[in-house]
Amino acid sequence: MLKAEAEYVFETSWEVCNKVGGIYAVVTSKAALMMSYYPNYFTIGPYFEDKARLSFQEQKDIPNFLKKPFQELKNLGLQCHFGKWIDADGEPFTILIEFGNLFSQKNDIKKKLYDLFQIDSLYAANDFDEPIVWSTAVGYLLEHIGNELKGKRIIAHFHEWLCGGGLLHLKSVNSSIRTVFTTHATMLGRAMAGGGRDLYSILDIIDPVREAYESRVQDKFFTERACAQKADIFTTVSEITGMEAEKILGRKPEVLVLNGLDIAKYPTIEETSIKHVTCRDKIREFLTWYFFPYHDFPLEHNLIFFLSGRNEFRNKGLDIFIAALGKVNETLKKENSIRTISVFFWVPLPATSIRTELLENKNYYNHIKNFVDWNAKEILRTITYDFVLGKDVSNEGIFTKKFLLEAKKNIIQFKRKGTPPLCTHYLENEDNQEIIRALRGNGLLNRKEDRVKIIVYPVYLTGNDGMINLPYNDAIAGTHFGLFPSYYEPWGYTPLECAALGVVSLTTDLSGFGRFIKPKLSPKNPGMYVLERFNKSYDDVVNSFAQILYGFTMLDHTERVQNKLSAKSLATLADWNFLIENYIKAHNLALRK
Structure with missing residues (x-):
């Protein structure tokens, strides 16, 4: 068993208590094992009340080292919730951040990302703005946690570009927290493949920047590339994604974090x-x-x-x-x-x-099924009686004329013309x-x-x-x-x-x-x-x-x-x-x- 050297691990994903895609399965299914390696293991995600109500159990008592960082974020109008992610294996400690009050600063956040990391998000839509604002709030929180835990060996693990604001904020303030970034699929690769391009045959010759603009994913591409290049360790989930990332994002992953199941x-x-x-x-x-x-x-x-x-x-x-x-x-x-x-x-x-025709089919079928169920005991009694008496068992002996007539009517109603x-x-x-x-x-x-x-x-x-x-x-x-x-x-x-x-x-x-x-x-x-x-x-x-x-x-x-x-x-x-x-x-x- 490999010895884990980190004292604190904060695993961050847009899908913590917020099921959207496959990353949810990744994080939930391995959480208990992560906890066995790291006594101080925490997941961080966005707070959406409707989803948190079903998957998150909030706790009033929070660890001492989180109290000041939570207050610092509260001073910025950002509410942090601490508790357990009850849908995840092992129910890990989890921090969910309400980030709506930070939206008024989204343009400042995006300007900073452009100035420091050349991330062009001028024409970004809400599907970019929302996770970037949230993940920037995550970066603020982790910065304060790092200040509280000076001298500790801390890892912040970020999944996908949606967490990019957090990773890049830590780099912008020279935080002592070490960062790991995992890309599960490059945004540009998915866009090109979905657009009918033969991605793997042209991977060596494409200009990623030009392709990103042509595919209109430049905001996500530049964020993903900056995270891959600035993280202390870059990882992907498979060999083929590693090949793709090396060409598109400009860095070969140091580790392949293959996905598993419990x-x-x-x-x-x-x-x-x-x-x-x-x-x-x-x-x-x-x-x-x-x-x-x-x-x-x-x-x-x-x-x-x-x-x-x-x-x-x-x-x-x-x-x-x-x-x-x-x-x-x-x-x-x-x-x-x-x-x-x-x-x-x-x-x-x-x-x-x-x-409508299928609902009718189902109703007619259930009517036939209920009709048979209703007569089943009598039919079973007749069959058993005939066997005991040594009689020949035949349809005429088992089913009454009334039963057969009613069954025929039901079948006629059940039948349709045409094709399914x-x-x-x-x-x-x-x-x-x-x-x-x-x-x-x-x-x-x-x-x-x-x-x-x-x-x-x-x-x-x-x-x-x-x-x-x-x-x-x-x-x-x-x-x-x-x-x-x-x-x-x-x-x-x-x-x-x-x-x-x-x-x-x-x-x-x-x-x-x-x-x-x-x-x-x-x-x-x-x-x-x-x-x-x-x-x-x-x-x-x-x-x-x-x-x-x-x-x-x-x-x-x-x-x-x-x-x-x-x-x-x-x-x-x-x-x-x-x-x-x-x-x-x-x-x-x-x-x-």
Whole structure:
């Protein structure tokens, strides 16, 4: 176990008690381990009352060394809240700062950043101004904490450009606090990749400054670059992000702080098997009322695939996924295969309400289900009685004419003409949504003859969405294959989360996690697939992807189970118990600067 040399660590993120993206998972899942290394470990975030009410437990008694710094900020009109982050593992001590009163000084703050660090934020919008003002307040607080703890070994760890105001303020006042900066994805890299640029083939020849202005991310780019260059230690979350940062930000990371999970919090392989069946059956019930009014297919031969993530059509690989599904659909149709695939796109999109026809389908289905439940005891009694008496069991003997007539009426009401919709909800400007256009263009139309069935599910899986009604992790557990074919993915938690839940997944060699896990995969029953996208043409990638999807679809039950076992085993390789030392190494190096 690596010895931690810092006496105090303050880990700062815009996502402390403020879930926005993946950094929330990073900080919450490793907090307990950080506390085991550092008795004086604190997280710092923004105070938003609605979110703090749910995830933050404020305490009146605060450590003595914080009392004066809190008062200094109060004199500036900035209220600091001290307590515990109850959503994070180990419930670490946390400081949340109300920063609204500092907004009147935002232009002065931005002028100082320009004068000292050449950060051009003249045309910045609120998505820049808000975190910069907050993080500057963090810098004020840390400056005063450093004055209170003179002679102590203190680390301030900042995640992403959103914390840049704090790091750069400490540098501007020559604070003795040592700084570590982590970029999880460069703003310019994400913007260029999302804009359709072949980022990795042009990385060596681009002019980052010119590209930043053309992509209109110059304010965030300059902040990120200044933080990377001024921090005592610079880190990224993966090898591929390190390559990108070296070219775009002008500094090679000293340490890779790979992202992990607390695997002990996830179910055992035995528990995942039970959960899979339970959640799969709930998903199958959804599929029954979604598709069967129009046409049916044997659910026992149906596999459930999914993709989840932000609606970044190219960055998240939606383009190649849909194209590959189109090829698989045509192959299965030509073979007249009994196998079908239900594919969920759990991608947030601008939606209004659940489609009326689906709500009607669900109501008719529940009516049939309740009708059967109501008569189940009598039917069971009849079957048991006939068995005991040695009678031949037949439909005529089990079901009364009245029951059969009522059942027939219910089925007639349940049936519909046409095809199932591609999306569960009414979408804003639906015909111009890239996902919908691509599905139609690749012949994925939910026709009876289609073997690939599509469900675009544009709302978050909360467990109470009115359709599947499963929380996200339970929904994942009920599937067979998670697909994450990203073009731009600095790390990529979702394949790892799948593995921890015993679900097979696919990532790419352009994702940080994909590059991490690829050398560790077995050629037979790998449990995870890594799609090769680096320096590959679009057509080559789509064809390779289609082969992987088809190959998995043709596996038998035993082979799929072996892959589930492999996936669960692979998840342990990214346990925080192994990866946390990268953070300790970065902190120790910063103290030696």
